[in-house]
Every structure is written in C-alpha cells, then in structure tokens.
Amino acid sequence: MKITIFGTGYVGLVTGTCLADVGHDVLCMDVDADKIARLEEGEIPIFEPGLEPMVKDNVAAGRLRFTTDAAEAVAFGTLQFIAVGTPPDEDGSADLSYVLAVAETIGTHMTEHKVVVDKSTVPVGTADRVRKSVAAALEARGEALDFDVCSNPEFLKEGAAIQDFTQGARIVVGTESEQVKALMRECYAPYIRLHDKLMFMDVRAAELTKYAANAMLATKISFMNEIANLAERLGADVEQVRRGIGSDPRIGYQFIYPGCGYGGSCFPKDVQALARTAGEVDYPAELLTAVEAVNQRQKHTLYAKLAQAFDGDLAGKTIALWGLSFKPNTDDMRDAPSRALMEALWQAGAQVQAYDPEAMKECRRLYGERDDLLLAGDRIQAVKGADALVICTEWKEFRTIDFSWLKQQLAMPVIIDGRNLFEPEAVKAAGMLYYAVGRGDSLAAGNA
Numbered sequence: 084m085k086i087t088i089f090g091t092g093y094v095g096l097v098t099g100t101c102l103a104d105v106g107h108d109v110l111c112m113d114v115d116a117d118k119i120a121r122l123e124e125g126e127i128p129i130f131e132p133g134l135e136p137m138v139k140d141n142v143a144a145g146r147l148r149f150t151t152d153a154a155e156a157v158a159f160g161t162l163q164f165i166a167v168g169t170p171p172d173e174d175g176s177a178d179l180s181y182v183l184a185v186a187e188t189i190g191t192h193m194t195e196h197k198v199v200v201d202k203s204t205v206p207v208g209t210a211d212r213v214r215k216s217v218a219a220a221l222e223a224r225g226e227a228l229d230f231d232v233c234s235n236p237e238f239l240k241e242g243a244a245i246q247d248f249t250q251g252a253r254i255v256v257g258t259e260s261e262q263v264k265a266l267m268r269e270c271y272a273p274y275i276r277l278h279d280k281l282m283f284m285d286v287r288a289a290e291l292t293k294y295a296a297n298a299m300l301a302t303k304i305s306f307m308n309e310i311a312n313l314a315e316r317l318g319a320d321v322e323q324v325r326r327g328i329g330s331d332p333r334i335g336y337q338f339i340y341p342g343c344g345y346g347g348s349c350f351p352k353d354v355q356a357l358a359r360t361a362g363e364v365d366y367p368a369e370l371l372t373a374v375e376a377v378n379q380r381q382k383h384t385l386y387a388k389l390a391q392a393f394d395g396d397l398a399g400k401t402i403a404l405w406g407l408s409f410k411p412n413t414d415d416m417r418d419a420p421s422r423a424l425m426e427a428l429w430q431a432g433a434q435v436q437a438y439d440p441e442a443m444k445e446c447r448r449l450y451g452e453r454d455d456l457l458l459a460g461d462r463i464q465a466v467k468g469a470d471a472l473v474i475c476t477e478w479k480e481f482r483t484i485d486f487s488w489l490k491q492q493l494a495m496p497v498i499i500d501g502r503n504l505f506e507p508e509a510v511k512a513a514g515m516l517y518y519a520v521g522r523g524d525s526l527a528a529g530n531a
C-alpha cells in the first residue's frame with residue numbers, strides 16, 4: 084500500500100518505519116526541514132532502541148522516504164496518517180492546531196479519494212473537526228471530492244516502541260465505513276497473522292479508548308505513590324506492599340512501581356486533557372484531577388527530601404543527578420521529574436552535576452549553557468565532588484554501585500533515590516543515608 088505519514092516524531096517515525104518494514108511504500112512528511120534533512124542523511128533525530136538500523140534498511144530498500152513537500156505527501160498515500168503533536172494548551176486541553184493544519188493541507192492538495200487516519204491522541208469529537216477542516220479546504224478550492232476520516236490511536240511506549248507497534252495487544256480503529264475497515268485491515272495485515280488484533284469500533288469510542296488507557300495507567304502510578312507516601316509515614320516498606328498486591332492477578336505487577344512521579348509526553352497531558360473534556364460536558368472528573376494532583380506533588384518530593392537533608396539550605400551545594408529522561412531507554416525529557424528537581428535546585432542556588440546515558444543533548448537543548456548545570460561524561464564523574472546524589476531515572480547502569488566508594492565521593496553521604504533501586508540495608512551498611520520512596524525511613528515524615 085502507499086502510505087503517507089504526517090509528523091516524524093516518536094509516533095510518526097516508528098509507524099512509518101514499521102509499516103515500510105512489512106513491505107508498504109511509505110512517505111513521511113514533516114514541516115521541520117532540519118529533521119527531514121537529517122533523516123535523509125540517515126541520522127535519527129530521537130533515541131529509540133532498534134529504530135536506526137530499521138530506518139536505514141528501509142530507506143536503502145526504497146520503501147521509506149522523507150519529504151517536506153506537502154503536495155507530494157498528499158498525492159502519495161491512499162492512507163494519510165496524522166501523527167503530529169497534540170501538546171497541552173494553557174488551560175490543559177489538547178492543542179489541536181497541528182492536527183487541524185494537516186487536515187487543511189490534505190484538503191488543499193487532494194485530487195482523489197483519501198482516508199485520513201488520526202493517529203495523534205485527540206479528544207473525543209476531533210474526527211468531526213478534522214472532517215470539517217478537510218471539507219472547508221476542498222470547498223475553498225471549489226472541489227467536492229469524497230474522503231473518509233477514521234481514528235487509529237497509538238499505544239506504543241517510548242523505549243519499546245517498535246515491539247509495541249509490531250506486537251501490541253490490540254489495534255483500535257474507529258470507523259463505520261466498510262471500505263475504510265478493508266483498507267485498514269490491509270495496512271495492518273502483517274501484524275495480525277497470529278491472531279486478529281484489529282478492533283473496529285465507533286470513532287468516539289476509539290478516541291476515548293486512548294485517553295482511558297493512559298488515564299488508567301497514570302491512576303495506577305499515582306495510587307501506588309499515594310500508598311508509598313502513606314507507607315513512609317507509617318514505617319512500612321512499600322516494596323513489600325508492592326509485591327503483596329502485585330501478586331493478585333486482578334491487580335498485577337505492571338505500573339505499580341512507586342517513584343518520583345510520571346512524566347513524558349503522554350500521561351501528564353492526556354490526564355489533564357481528559358479532565359478538561361469532562362469539564363466541557365459538566366462532569367466533575369474528581370479521580371482524574373486527583374491523579375494529576377498526586378503526581379504533581381510526587382515530582383516535588385525529591386527536592387523536599389533533599390532540602391530536609393540539608394536543613395533547608397541548598398545554596399552553594401552541588402547535587403549529583405543520575406537520570407534526566409522521564410524513563411529509561413529514551414532521550415525524552417518532556418515533563419520529566421528531573422526537570423522539576425533541577426529547576427527547584429537552581430531556584431535554591433544549588434548546582435547540578437547530571438548524567439544520563441541518552442538525554443544529555445536534549446538537556447543542553449532545553450537549558451543551554453549555564454554555570455549551575457554541569458553535564459558529566461558518565462555516572463562516576465557526576466558524583467565527584469558533589470554533596471549528595473539523587474536518582475531520577477532507573478537506567479540499568481545505575482542499578483549497582485560500590486556504596487563505600489560512593490561515600491568517599493560525596494561531601495554528605497546521602498542518596499535520595501526516586502526509583503527505589505537499592506536495598507536500604509546494603510546502602511546503610513556502607514555508612515550512607517538512604518532515602519527512597521515509601522521505604523519506611525522517611526525524611527518527609529520527619530523521622531529520619
């Protein structure tokens with residue numbers, strides 16, 4: 084099939100590459116000329132495991148191409164995937180300007196039937212707005228061409244995006260048209276050989292499914308963080324509680340790790356956008372509001388614990404920071420807990436010595452050169468001469484360290500661990516202070 088993808092970010096590039104990999108002819112279009120130029124030279128603008136060789140192979144095979152030419156992109160694909168960003172507006176609702184701009188582009192250039200496939204995460208009712216935008220652009224040209232709009236939300240996780248795209252639990256398609264169903268089945272046929280994962284539903288249900296999935300996962304995380312904060316104050320070890328509840332198949336082990344809050348480009352904005360949608364239909368979505376509030380609070384616990392460890396005086400202190408990305412195996416720092424911590428530390432007059440295996444470039448892009456931010460070459464350099472260590476991301480390489488050696492490096496032998504990587508007894512045996520999330524010994528509760 085001939086397929087056009089608008090947007091070459093985490094979702095668009097993975098979608099386009101995976102679809103090319105199963106034999107489709109794919110043209111990816113982006114308005115970011117620099118990104119397209121880099122992609123054409125074989126440089127992948129994001130870090131996503133396994134993506135680079137796959138892009139190169141499919142470009143070499145002639146099945147994957149890139150362009151900034153909107154007219155060429157619209158002319159190319161029978162399916163026109165919209166995979167552009169839907170960032171939060173100032174009021175928390177989803178900013179649909181990029182999605183609607185693509186819809187207008189399609190209406191401006193199309194000369195034959197097209198199926199517009201909404202892959203971006205968009206509020207219920209967006210397919211109607213996309214339809215109106217395409218129709219308005221056609222009308223402005225005096226054309227009355229036929230087209231369809233369907234919803235095909237994406238459930239991939241950054242860091243495991245290729246596996247999720249190719250072996251995901253389900254492929255949701257919102258449409259009522261039999262012709263669109265047949266085309267989408269043809270598009271995804273290579274992925275449903277084992278069993279039929281295609282779920283057809285109405286457009287509004289498909290749009291809501293995406294938000295419901297992310298809100299549910301975010302709820303599990305905030306719930307566990309709430310329990311962790313309680314455990315801290317009650318002198319219980321949340322890691323034992325986690326195993327105790329995760330073993331119940333009704334609950335499961337996934338997404339119940341306590342930590343320093345969820346981040347990334349999806350959960351924070353999608354929970355907010357769904358709450359906003361609820362407000363628009365006069366429904367007080369109290370649970371969603373609480374999930375978001377608990378997460379906001381959780382992101383600030385690392386700073387609060389540090390401040391308490393240093394008696395409220397962090398001015399002039401140097402804090403080593405392991406992990407900048409919002410989770411391992413990505414360079415994405417959108418809404419990352421590390422950012423809330425760094426910004427609070429700078430506000431308090433502290434210096435940050437940070438290391439992340441993949442997100443250093445992104446950190447420099449976001450914050451530029453500044454005296455209070457040193458980007459260290461590795462995790463060892465990051466702790467040298469620092470006053471304390473904080474862990475924000477559970478990258479594999481942070482999971483073991485010689486605590487006796489670490490104690491010698493830090494002016495104050497304290498680890499604030501936002502991801503519960505170590506056994507408290509092992510850290511304490513080396514003569515260090517260890518404050519994790521919900522592990523009994525609590526700074527937040529004032530009993531350190």
Ligand SMILES: NC(=O)c1ccc[n+]([C@@H]2O[C@H](COP(=O)([O-])OP(=O)(O)OC[C@H]3O[C@@H](n4cnc5c(N)ncnc54)[C@H](O)[C@@H]3O)[C@@H](O)[C@H]2O)c1
Nearest residue numbers: 090091092093094113114115167168169181203204237241
């Ligand atoms: N990142 C994820 O893990 C993930 C997972 C599932 C769903 N989603 C959703 O998918 C959508 C895309 O997310 P992302 O993380 O890939 O975003 P991104 O910011 O990484 O990429 C978006 C791309 O769209 C491009 N773009 C903007 N306007 C354009 C236009 N008019 N024409 C062509 N390209 C244009 C931008 O230049 C950018 O390269 C969002 O709605 C997001 O919520 C993201």
